[in-house]
Amino acid sequence: MLSALHGIGGILLNPENPSESEMILPAKARDDVDWQSTNRILLENEDFRGFIELVSTYYQTGRVRSRY
Template identity: 90%
Template sequence: MLSALHDIGVILLNPENPSDREMILPAKARDDVDWQSTNRILLENEDSRDFIELVSTYYQTGRVRSRD
């Protein structure tokens, strides 16, 4: 559903060997973040909060934390 609505890609990962992966649907590049949808995802899925914070920091500053 997210792929169709927001051009999010889907990758099938092998938990035993993460480098062994298969691209199911490719993502499409976007110039802007859909913050309204992002906020809705945060409300529906608390586990995504750390990831969204990393993306937000990168989007706003261009910085990536070395530990990540």
């Protein structure tokens, strides 16, 4: 469902030998942002809010900073 709605891919991870892991659904690149979903997740997930703040800082200033 997430793949169809948002282009999210999936990997079947082999924890014993990660190089033998398989991509079962390729991710799909998008040029636009689904702002409705982004705003909903921001309200529900503090970690995601922190991630978006880091991305915003980079986009506005070009400066990379650590989350911590």
